[in-house]
Amino acid sequence: MISNDAPSRALRIAAPALIAVLLLAAWQGLVVGYDVPTYIVPSPWIVLHTLITDRALLADALAVTLGIALTALAIATVVGTLVALLFVQSRWIEMSLFPYAVLLQVTPIVAIAPLIIIWVKDTRIALILCAVVVAIFPIIANTTLGLRSVDHGLLNLFRMCRASRWQVLLRLRIPGALPYFFGGLRIASGLALIGAVVAEFVAGTGGQGAGLAYQILLAGMQLNIPRLFAALFLIAAAGIALFAATMWLSHAVLSRWHESEAAAPG
Amino acid sequence: MPDPVNGGVAAPVVAIAGAEKVYPNGTRALAPVDLEVRRGEFLTLLGPSGCGKTTLLNLVAGLIAPSAGTLRWWGGDLSATGGQGRQFAFVFQAPTLMPWARVAANVRLPLDLAGIERAAATRGAAAALDLVGLTEFAQHYPRELSGGMQMRASIARALATSPDLLLMDEPFGALDEFTRQRLDIELATLWAARSLTVVFVTHSIYEAVFLSTRVAVMGPRPGRVVADVPIDEPFPRGDAFRVSTAFARYCQRLSALVAEAGAGTLRDPAIVTP
Numbered sequence: 001m002i003s004n005d006a007p008s009r010a011l012r013i014a015a016p017a018l019i020a021v022l023l024l025a026a027w028q029g030l031v032v033g034y035d036v037p038t039y040i041v042p043s044p045w046i047v048l049h050t051l052i053t054d055r056a057l058l059a060d061a062l063a064v065t066l067g068i069a070l071t072a073l074a075i076a077t078v079v080g081t082l083v084a085l086l087f088v089q090s091r092w093i094e095m096s097l098f099p100y101a102v103l104l105q106v107t108p109i110v111a112i113a114p115l116i117i118i119w120v121k122d123t124r125i126a127l128i129l130c131a132v133v134v135a136i137f138p139i140i141a142n143t144t145l146g147l148r149s150v151d152h153g154l155l156n157l158f159r160m161c162r163a164s165r166w167q168v169l170l171r172l173r174i175p176g177a178l179p180y181f182f183g184g185l186r187i188a189s190g191l192a193l194i195g196a197v198v199a200e201f202v203a204g205t206g207g208q209g210a211g212l213a214y215q216i217l218l219a220g221m222q223l224n225i226p227r228l229f230a231a232l233f234l235i236a237a238a239g240i241a242l243f244a245a246t247m248w249l250s251h252a253v254l255s256r257w258h259e260s261e262a263a264a265p266g
Numbered sequence: 267m268p269d270p271v272n273g274g275v276a277a278p279v280v281a282i283a284g285a286e287k288v289y290p291n292g293t294r295a296l297a298p299v300d301l302e303v304r305r306g307e308f309l310t311l312l313g314p315s316g317c318g319k320t321t322l323l324n325l326v327a328g329l330i331a332p333s334a335g336t337l338r339w340w341g342g343d344l345s346a347t348g349g350q351g352r353q354f355a356f357v358f359q360a361p362t363l364m365p366w367a368r369v370a371a372n373v374r375l376p377l378d379l380a381g382i383e384r385a386a387a388t389r390g391a392a393a394a395l396d397l398v399g400l401t402e403f404a405q406h407y408p409r410e411l412s413g414g415m416q417m418r419a420s421i422a423r424a425l426a427t428s429p430d431l432l433l434m435d436e437p438f439g440a441l442d443e444f445t446r447q448r449l450d451i452e453l454a455t456l457w458a459a460r461s462l463t464v465v466f467v468t469h470s471i472y473e474a475v476f477l478s479t480r481v482a483v484m485g486p487r488p489g490r491v492v493a494d495v496p497i498d499e500p501f502p503r504g505d506a507f508r509v510s511t512a513f514a515r516y517c518q519r520l521s522a523l524v525a526e527a528g529a530g531t532l533r534d535p536a537i538v539t540p
Contacts, residue, residue, distance in 0.1 A: 153362035156329065160356050161379040171375075175366040257365045257407045 042226040047233065050226040058215065058227075062234050065196055065211035068124065069242070072131030073192040077185060079132070080139030087140070088147040088173065105137035109195055113202040127199045127211075134195030138187040146180025147173045179258050182250035189242040197235060212238075277341030278302040279431055279463050280326050285335035287321050294488040295321040298335055301482060301491060303431070303465055308457055310466045310478040311491075312520065314528060318489020319467045320435055326465055327356055327433050340430075355429035357437045361416035363408040363423075370395065370404040373423045380427070394426040395419075397456060414445035421453070425460070434466045438473070450476050451504060458501045471524065475516040476503060483520060485527025492527040495520065 024044045030036070031043040038046060051058065083101070087094040113130045120126035150173055158168050200213035210218075212231045219228040280303040287296040296318040303309055303326065311319045324330045325337060355376070363372045374391035382390065395401050398418040408416055417437060424432055438446040454477055457464055468474055474481045475497055483493040499512055507513055 151362065153358045153360055154364060156358070157356065157362060157375075158379065160327065160329070160354060161376045163379045167379055171379075172364070175364065178366070257367075257409060259409070 039223050039225050042229055046226050047229045050230045051233065054227055054230060058212075058230060058234060061210055061212045061215045061231065062238065065193070065200065065213065065235070066238055068127050068131055068196040068200075068211065069193040069238070072128045072135055072196060073189055073242075075128065076132045076135040076139055076188055076192060080136045080184070080188070081143055081181070083136075083140050084143035084147055084177075085169075087144045094144070101137060101140050104133055109134050109198050110202060113199045117199075117203050123203055127196060127203060130199030130202075131192050131195030134198075135188040135192040138184040138191065139181070140184075142180045142184030142187075143177055146177030149180065150176055179254055182246070182254065186243065186246045186250065189246045190239055193235070193239050193242060277338075278304050279340060280465075281338045281341075282322075282325070283336050283338075285325055285332040285337055287318070287325065287330065288333045296325070297488040297490040299491050301494075303463065305463055306461055308454075308462075308464045308466065308477055308479045310468060310474040310481045311484055312468060312471065312474040312481050313484030313489075313524060314469060314486060316489070317484040317486040317527075319469075319484055321489060322484070322491075323433055323435055323465060323467050326431075327354060353427045353429040353431075355424035355427055355432050357417075357420055357424045357432070357434040359436045359439055361408065361413075361420040363416060363419060365408055368405050368407055369400060369411070369419050372408065372419060373404075373426050375423060376427045390426050391422075394422040397425055397460075398422045398452070412445075413441055414449060417441065417449060418452075421456075425456070428460075430463065432462050432464045434464065436467050436469070439468070439470075446473070447505075447508075453477060454501065454503055471517050471520045472508070474520065475513055476508060481520060483523045483527060485524075493523045495523070 028043050028045060031041055042050075083097075087097065109130055112133065116129050116133075117123065117126045120129060154172055154176075155168070158172055163171070196211070197213045200211045201217060204214065204217060212235050215231045216228050219225070219231065280301075282299055282301040284298040284300060285296070286294075286298045288294050299322060301322075311322055313319050321330070325332055328337075328339070363369075364375070367375075370388075370391055373394050374387045377387035377390050392401070392404070395404055398421055400415065400418055400422060403411060403415065403419075408419065411419065421437070424434075438449050441449065450473055456462065457477075466474075466477060478497050481495045481497060482491045483495065484490065485492045495516075497516055499507065499516075
C-alpha cells in the first residue's frame with residue numbers, strides 16, 4: 001500500500017455518502033432556485049416522490065429487468081466457463097474459435113438485437129440471449145487466461161507426481177483460475193444489465209412483461225420526466241447491487257488465500 | 267548393459283554416462299557428464315550461475331531427456347523403475363505451494379495424486395509436518411507463513427512420500443542467511459535420521475561443505491563437472507563444524523576449484539581426493 005494512513009472503513013462509506021448529499025442538495029437548490037420546469041429536470045425530491053407513488057409499476061419493471069439480467073449472467077457464467085475449459089484443452093481449439101468470441105464482443109449489441117428478436121419468438125428469451133451475448137466475453141477471456149496462468153513450478157510438481165490431465169485441471173488449473181474468473185464475473189455482472197436494458201430498448205415490448213427500459217422509453221414519450229428519472233435511478237441501483245454482490249462473492253471465496261482480497265497480514 | 271540384479275544393492279541410484287544436453291536453439295547447456303548417485307549419499311552440485319547445475323538436476327529427475335548419453339535409475343530406465351514404486355521428490359527454488367490450499371493439504375498433495383487412501387494420506391502428511399516442525403501450522407494458508415516456514419512446508423511435502431531420491435534445486439537460495447543456516451542444520455539432521463539419498467544444487471560453497479558427503483564442482487561454458495570432492499567429516503554436523511579448520515580447508519579447496527573452472531584452466535574432469 002502506498003499511503004500509510006489508509007482510510008478507515010467508516011470513512012470509506014461516509015466520504016462518498018457526503019458527496020451524494022452535497023450533489024443532491026445542489027441539484028435540489030438549483031432546480032428550485034432557477035425554477036426549472038419538472039418536464040426538463042425534476043428535483044430529487046419529486047423523483048423520490050415518483051419512486052414512491054409509482055412503486056407498483058416500477059417494482060414490476062425492475063423485477064422483469066433484473067430477472068433478465070440475472071438469468072443472462074447465470075447462463076453467461078456457465079457457458080463462458082465451459083467455453084474457457086474447452087479452449088484450454090488445446091491451442092488449436094482456442095486458435096480456431098477465439099476470433100469468433102472476439103467477433104461477438106466487438107459487434108454492438110444494438111446491431112444484433114433486432115435479428116435475435118426476429119429469430120426468437122419468445123421476447124423474454126430473445127432479451128436474455130442479447131444480454132448473454134454482451135456478458136459472456138469477459139467470462140470467457142478471463143477464465144481462459146486464468147486456466148492458462150498456471151504456476152510453472154506447481155505444474156512441474158504435478159507432472160513429477162504423474163498427475164493425470166484431470167487431476168491437473170481439477171486441483172491446479174481451476175483453483176488457480178478463480179481470481180481471474182471473479183474478475184470476469186464482476187465485469188459481466190454490469191454488462192448483463194446493460195445488455196438487458198439495451199435489448200429491451202430495441203425490442204420496445206410493452207404490456208405485461210415490460211421492463212425498466214420500456215418504462216424509460218414510454219415516460220420519455222409521455223414527457224413524464226420524473227418517472228424517467230426514477231426508472232434510471234433503479235437501473236443504476238440494480239447495477240450497483242449486482243456489482244456489490246459479485247464483489248462479496250469474490251471476497252467470500254478468495255479472502256483466505258488471494259492477495260487481491262486479503263487484508264495486509266499482521 | 268543390463269544389470270543382473272536390476273535395482274539391487276549393486277546398482278547406484280542414478281548412473282549418468284556421457285549425458286549431455288544441447289537445446290534446440292544450439293545452446294550447449296551441458297557437456298558430456300559421467301556421474302553416479304549412490305544410495306544414502308548427500309551429493310551437491312556446486313557452481314556459479316549458468317554452469318548447468320539445474321539442467322543436470324532436471325536430467326536426474328527425468329524432467330528432460332539428454333541429447334546424447336544415458337541415464338539409468340536403479341539400474342533400469344525410468345519407466346521400468348518408476349513402475350517398481352520408486353519415488354522421486356523435488357524441492358524447487360521457490361516453495362511452490364498452492365496458495366488456495368492449507369499447509370496440510372499442500373503437504374498431502376503427492377499422496378493424494380498417487381491415489382493413497384484418505385486416512386493414510388492424512389497420517390503421512392501429519393508425520394511429514396512433524397518432521398519439519400510445522401504441526402501447529404497445518405491449518406494455515408501459505409501466505410500466512412514466513413519464507414523459511416514455506417520452504418519447510420515444501421520440504422515436508424517432498425518427504426511425505428518417503429522418497430527414494432530427494433532432489434533439491436537451491437531450496438534456500440532466496441532466504442536470509444540466518445534462516446538458511448538453521449534450515450541447513452535441520453536438513454542435515456533429516457538426511458541422517460531418514461537415511462535419505464539427496465542431490466542438492468547450490469552456488470554457496472559453505473552450504474555445499476556443510477551439508478554434503480560429496481560435492482561435484484561444475485564449471486561454465488559449457489556446463490560440465492570438473493571435480494568430485496568427498497567431504498569426509500562425521501555427522502551430525504552443527505555450528506561447531508562451521509568454524510572448524512577442516513570446514514575452512516574444504517571451502518578453500520572448493521573455491522579454488524570453482525575459480526579454476528571459471529577461468530577455464532581445468533579442461534578435463536578430474537577426481538580430487540582430500
